[in-house]
Amino acid sequence: MRALTLASLALALLACRQAPAVREDRVRFSHGPHLRAGQTCLQCHEGLTSQPGAGATARSGALPSEASCQRCHTRPEERACGFCHTEPRNPGGYPRRDRALVFSHPSHVTRERGGCVTCHGMQADPRTVQRFEPSIPTMDGCASRCHAEDLRSLRCARCHQDLGRYALEELAVVRHGPGFARSHGPQARAEGGLCAQCHAPTFCARCHNPSAGAPLADFELLGVARDFVHRGDFQARHAEEARLTQNTCTRCHGAEACNDCHRARGIGGGVGPGATHPPGWLDPLSPRNHGREARRNILGCASCHETDAAQVCTPCHREGGAAGNPHPPGFAAGFDRRTHSVCLVCHSQGP
Amino acid sequence: MRRALTLALLGLLHARSAGAQGALPEARVRMRLDALFRGVPRYVLTASERQATADERYWRATALAPWVSRAVLDASGLYRGRVEAHLSAWGAVDLAVSDPGHFAAGDLAVAWARGREGPWSVWLGRRFVPWGPPGGLHVDGVGVEARAGAFEAEAMVGRPVTPAYGGAAGAQPGFDGVTATSGARLGWASPGRAAVSVSYVERWARGVAGVRALSLDASASPHAKLELRGSLALDAAGVGVSQASADLEWFALRALTVGAGYGHVDPSRLLPRWSILSVFATDVFDEARLSLAWRPSRAVSLRVEGAGQRYATPGAEEAARWGHRVEGALRVSSSDRARQCTVSASRRDDGVRPLTVIRVAGLWTVGGALALALEAALAVDDDGPSSPRTSAYTRGSVEVPLGGAWRLGASVDGVRSPLAVAELRGLVHASWTFERGGRP
Structure with missing residues (x-):
């Protein structure tokens, strides 16, 4: 028993250690030299002005293809894999970061008239492009510029596809703070529409299901840090x-x-x-x-x-029984034995 | 189920053809299918006088090898944004049971659709209704909703879902005699500022209105740094408070939240009136709690909570018992959540029997794909680690994407519990997800 406990604790602590670094391919790139050479954003990110198809993500068409790079990089040494890839023997693509956003680059590009820096340059030095590296807009940035009303009105679904897949976050307005899973009831009952902006109704049924076929933890093997109320050995x-x-x-x-x-x-x-x-x-x-x-x-x-x-x-807990009256004080005031059939189990019918 | 699937798929086709015409509300369909195979012993109560200990005498493990499948479907924005449909269903087959009448089970968790036209909407099917009595209602029924600005009103009538168990594999839909429920709700909500909801629900069975619940729920944020949540459930049949809670959260600093709350439960009022046990004297439970949450970054969160509890039987001669609860939880994760670690400890005492629960869990991702999770938990009462009530649990899980929308996972757990002295169990899990639609 003790060995089992110690072994399990040791295994869990081992899991907390950082995994050794794995050499993954990266695309070697800097925006500064390209901008100094006179390139505009949309010359490379040409896919941003056309509407992507159904199922596209916020990044669809945003990143230049190899072919578009090679329109300028024509020299043989520039066409070698190692010119861009840090691991040319095992080249990969751009890292996938599905942020599950509802977002249209073309409409934003049109609205900002091609001014990509409006959203992506918030952390850049405006006096020079020497060190310019575009930043990914944060929610605070979007809300402070154009989407303040969306945030104030909690129209989360205008931007977020589904927040149910993430661990509960503490946002500025909808606070899913630590312990929220245990106290969300009153808010969900009073403001169900608010929850439904991000969470589909089946999200509720994952826990609020009286006939679940298996515990939720069996379907979410990796959800060890989530606030499931009924964990593991519950x-x-x-x-x-x-x-x-x-x-x-x-x-x-x-x-x-x-x-x-x-x-x-x-x-x-x-x-x-x-x-x-x-x-x-x-x-x-x-x-x-x-x-x-x-x-x-x-x-x-x-x-x-x-x-x-x-x-x-009731053989003991009844009128005249060995254990006497089982009712709490003041009980009779709330019941009418003539209309409550359950009373007749112990009490004879009558006033 | 078949009708819901057909509706959703027809809606998807319609929405996709409509989408080509442009300027129409977006349609969105999400599906997830899961299949898992578990090797978990099942325990039944038995009576064997030849066994030495009480546990062995009264508990018997029977082999159980269920294959459980689950399907979840959410479709919204169908038919020009007027229709949505939701389905969550599961089925299980116990491969170790030979009795043909007891080897399979299944149920619908939710299966409902809603149509909207202007401020009105109508829903039909099985769904979880969050308002009404404490815990909400799981109901087969029909409902109508209306919205006018910040005000909303809804009403529903139906039959509460009460699973019945006749087989080894799990629950089957079943209904205990004639049972019905109906209710209505009025609400006002200004998102992010305040919301109030009043609801009344009756539940009838065996000719008796077993539950008459009048509920008031509210949340408010009167100040940017203050949030209030409260809930009051009145037992209108017996005239009394069956459950109440009030919580306050004060965001004292950017990373620091202070919380305080109060809870009250009268368990006898939660029992329906058709149960004779509802007339027995029971402890009334009150709790006052205080919490502190510190989240210096998205990657680190620490929460400690303490509570004092009072268990009292109104009118009883014996004095009320006092209990307490002290809990702490630390969670650390990398920015991309590829590595996570959580440690928690909890000490509870109801004045009769204390219990301490410790839990450690970690998750990390290897090579951007393979994910490994380990967790362990230990629950021990003050009688010591060898107490029959002591339980220990450890679990290791691995999950890997198979390409496309498929994921495959496996899990092994060992447990020592009041039911099983020592046990090793396994699980294999596969899931498939599908998403289509939404604004490009």
């Missing part, structure tokens, strides 16, 4: 957790959740009462007495005894 310790943090369970689960799952696994069926209960269950002086446990976690009792409580509980 099933093994959920009984303890349910007693210790009742409000956490009931934020998402109705009373039926315990019942459904226990039935699925055959828990609570086929044996007599007391089988799953610890010693002292029927001893009124024991700290494990069933009355105390029931008050702590009545939903746990309901998971097995909701349908047979009349046989298990």
Whole structure:
């Protein structure tokens, strides 16, 4: 047992170490010399002015092809692979960075009349192109220039395809701060439309699904840093957790959740009462007495005894029974025994 | 399911042909298919007097080898932006069960479509409704929604989804007698500033209105550095508060957030009135919490939270019990999220039985493709590591893209839990994703 624990901790800590560097091909390039030579942006990035097809990303057509480079770089040494590729024996393409954005370069180029620096030059020295390297616009940059109203109105879907694929981020306006997964309920209930801008309805059903075929962690093997509430071994310790943090369970689960799952696994069926209960269950002086446990976690009792409580509980807990009145103070004020059929299990019909 | 798929695919074709004409709302279709094979023992309750310990006497492992498949489809912007459809379904076949009546299972998590025309929209099908009683409602039904500026109103009627379990492989859709639900919601929302929602839902079964939930939910940001969230669920059948929460977050500094909150649960009011257990006296749970979150960069986040809890039985002679909860979590990742590490620890005590949970997990990507994840967790109570309630868990996972939209993953985990003294389990997972549409 101890060895298993130590081994697992060691493995997990090993995972936290940085992996050794792998030599990957890069395209060797600097914007400065090209701009000093009089090139304009759109001479190389010629694909930015034409509408890409369906399924295109924000970068589609943005990066020059090898053929377009070779229109200027005509000398033999410039056509050698090593002129641009850092690993000419294993040349790769541009690194893929799918930012999952809804974005049209052509419309922005038209609106800015070819002024690429408006978006990409925010961190450049405007006095010279000597050190110019275009920057990728940040959300703050977009919002401070043209999309302030979109951000204020939280029209996330105008730019973002789907934020559900990312770890929860703390944004300036929609704050998915640490712990948000456990407290998102009230906001989702009051402002469902806001969530729907970025998250498809099936995103909710990944967790809010009473009949899941397998735990979410089995479908998201790499989501180790995400705020899944039911991680890994949760099933093994959920009984303890349910007693210790009742409000956490009931934020998402109705009373039926315990019942459904226990039935699925055959828990609570086929044996007599007391089988799953610890010693002292029927001893009124024991700290494990069933009355105390029931008050702590009545939903746990309901998971097995909701349908047979009349046989298990009420023989003692009834008018004139050995265990007396089970109701909390003031209980009768909220019930009318004439109209609540469940009252008739113990109480004779009448006023 | 077939109808939803047909609708989505027809919509896709229509939208693509319409897109060629230009100036129409964009259509978007996303699909994901998953298949996983697990070798996980299944435990059932049994009774064997010959076994020595209670666990061995009452628990028995049966072989289980389910093949689980899941399909998810989201289609929006169909039919000139008027229609959207959503589907999430799963099916399982247990390869180790020979009984033909008990080897397969499956269910729809959601399968619904919504049509919009101006401020009105109508939905039909199975969906998760986030409002209503605590936890929301999973319902087969029909609903209508209307929006006018910041105001919105909606109503729905249907049948709550209550899975039934008759087979070894998992849940089957099932309904316990005549059951129905209906409800309505009124809301006002100014995104990013404030939102208020009031809803009322009734749920009937066995001739009894088991749940009558009146809920008030609100969120507000009265100041750029302040956010408030609150929720109040009233049990209108028994007249009382079944659940309440209020949280405040103060963004004290750019990287520092201070939070405070309060929670209240009356579990007996969460049980429907047709359950006789709903009439029993139970502990009322109250919690006050304070948290501190520090995020100096996108790559680092640290959160600590402490809470004091009170468990009291109204009218009982015995004094209320006090408990506490202290938790901390640190998360570090590289800027491209190719490497991530998280460490968390939690100590909880309800005044009867304390528990400590420690978790460590890491993820890194090798060569830009192969991803490896390792995680370990340990839960131990104060009786010591050898206590029957102690559980330990470790898992190693690897995932690799196969080209195109395919990904293949595998996972091995070892566990020691109250149910299994020591166990090794495996899993193979394949997924396929498809995206088409959206604005170019």
